[in-house]
Amino acid sequence: MADSKALTTREQDFSAWYNEVIARAELADYSPVRGCMVIRPNGYAIWEHMQRALDRMFKDTGHQNAYFPLFIPQSFLSREAEHVEGFAPETAVVTHGGGKELEEPLVVRPTSETIIYAMYAKWIQSYRDLPLLINQWANVVRWEMRTRLFLRTTEFLWQEGHTAHATEADAEEETLRMLGVYRTFMEEWMAMPVLTGRKTDSERFAGALRTYSCEALMQDNRALQAGTSHNLGQNFARAFEVTFQTEEGSLDFVWNTSWGVSTRLVGALIMTHSDDKGLVCPPRLAQWQVVIVPIYRTDSERATVLEAAERIRRELVAADIRVHLDARDGMKPGAKYYEWEARGVPLRLEVGPRDVAAGTVMLARRTGGGKDSLPMTGLAPRLAAEMDAMQRSLLDAALARREAASVRGASKEQFIEIMEGAGGFVYGGFCGSAACEAEIKERTKATIRVLPDAEFRSPVAPTHCLWCNGPSVSEAVWAKAY
Numbered sequence: 001m002a003d004s005k006a007l008t009t010r011e012q013d014f015s016a017w018y019n020e021v022i023a024r025a026e027l028a029d030y031s032p033v034r035g036c037m038v039i040r041p042n043g044y045a046i047w048e049h050m051q052r053a054l055d056r057m058f059k060d061t062g063h064q065n066a067y068f069p070l071f072i073p074q075s076f077l078s079r080e081a082e083h084v085e086g087f088a089p090e091t092a093v094v095t096h097g098g099g100k101e102l103e104e105p106l107v108v109r110p111t112s113e114t115i116i117y118a119m120y121a122k123w124i125q126s127y128r129d130l131p132l133l134i135n136q137w138a139n140v141v142r143w144e145m146r147t148r149l150f151l152r153t154t155e156f157l158w159q160e161g162h163t164a165h166a167t168e169a170d171a172e173e174e175t176l177r178m179l180g181v182y183r184t185f186m187e188e189w190m191a192m193p194v195l196t197g198r199k200t201d202s203e204r205f206a207g208a209l210r211t212y213s214c215e216a217l218m219q220d221n222r223a224l225q226a227g228t229s230h231n232l233g234q235n236f237a238r239a240f241e242v243t244f245q246t247e248e249g250s251l252d253f254v255w256n257t258s259w260g261v262s263t264r265l266v267g268a269l270i271m272t273h274s275d276d277k278g279l280v281c282p283p284r285l286a287q288w289q290v291v292i293v294p295i296y297r298t299d300s301e302r303a304t305v306l307e308a309a310e311r312i313r314r315e316l317v318a319a320d321i322r323v324h325l326d327a328r329d330g331m332k333p334g335a336k337y338y339e340w341e342a343r344g345v346p347l348r349l350e351v352g353p354r355d356v357a358a359g360t361v362m363l364a365r366r367t368g369g370g371k372d373s374l375p376m377t378g379l380a381p382r383l384a385a386e387m388d389a390m391q392r393s394l395l396d397a398a399l400a401r402r403e404a405a406s407v408r409g410a411s412k413e414q415f416i417e418i419m420e421g422a423g424g425f426v427y428g429g430f431c432g433s434a435a436c437e438a439e440i441k442e443r444t445k446a447t448i449r450v451l452p453d454a455e456f457r458s459p460v461a462p463t464h465c466l467w468c469n470g471p472s473v474s475e476a477v478w479a480k481a482y
Ligand SMILES: [Zn+2]
Pocket: 430, 431, 432, 433, 436, 437, 465, 466, 467, 468, 469, 470
């Protein structure tokens, strides 16, 4: 039975609101193991739709799926110096198996570069074997001290793409291609606008040459890193001796990339669109896109209404619309509305005896307001058009919100005021100094989210560092982040 108490509002306490949206929509729950998350069917359905869409995009860009083991020999992690430094503190290590102490401890993968490149060393001999384009859907473990459902959990689900190329240019092209795939997915499926660009060295993936990122702004004006794509250069190839014979006959190390998104995206989706009534889910990723609620009092009304509702359901299924008929007895329509709103179903159809007599249904939208009486004939294309419009308006609204919370050319004082107050994206000049970056983080908790790609940069390039006033080497976007 649904909890009938109103949610904490976003205004009152964003973090409490977030947890309540997840609980009310039954998306996930805390597990008996600290920091681990149980993804409940309603949450997993969203992840499955994300997975399906992304998997198609990966395959359309030439990638194949494979699966590598969960356990990695501990010594593998140490082979790439930066990599071990970055990941060692948060690894889980297995020391015993079958009642015996293991000869070499096994790390539960925090990411799979090391084991994958150890295999690539066996599989790649010649330039003819390149590019090698593999993706894996898997779980990974990072021993997090402070966890939050979907955003940061000790174990999470993700995909990790790992590719090998003959030239640095090919690897860079792949890195940027997959960043673009992520951006397209986030905009077109999640209706979530993102900034893309390069990370500074201090925010770079451990062992990468360059890291690129998609950054979104949540409704509380904190940034969320939604996906990353790394050009690994030849760092891992050297560590794992992944060599190939070039076309000219010499021997060279391959160039690698890796890229990933995780169940964190479900958290991003919640914080981008949801409101004080609960989850708002873009139609393209919704478990149920349409719910039908029959309304009746007498038994004869019930029979008539359910028959019509079932006919509508079948018609929508035939049109590839994900529809659920909520025929539960002993529950008032109002209670059903409330429950489906909290679960973020985009469209609700109410069917009562008078609707059946008139050959109509009542349409209620989860966002964008208003109810409309629609004819039962031609319902499927009409609802498909409604969903397209909702998908677009969610993206437009999120984009407008982000731009309203973005400030360009702020002074140091304004910057401090914004980071201590409302938050948001601040664009400004950056001197390129890691010390300056660290001082800003120390003083304001804001970090450089990206050195933005050309299309996001300000019309006039900043000339001075927003913090130290030294000459600017690049425009940067700062925010406090999840
Ligand atoms: Zn500076």
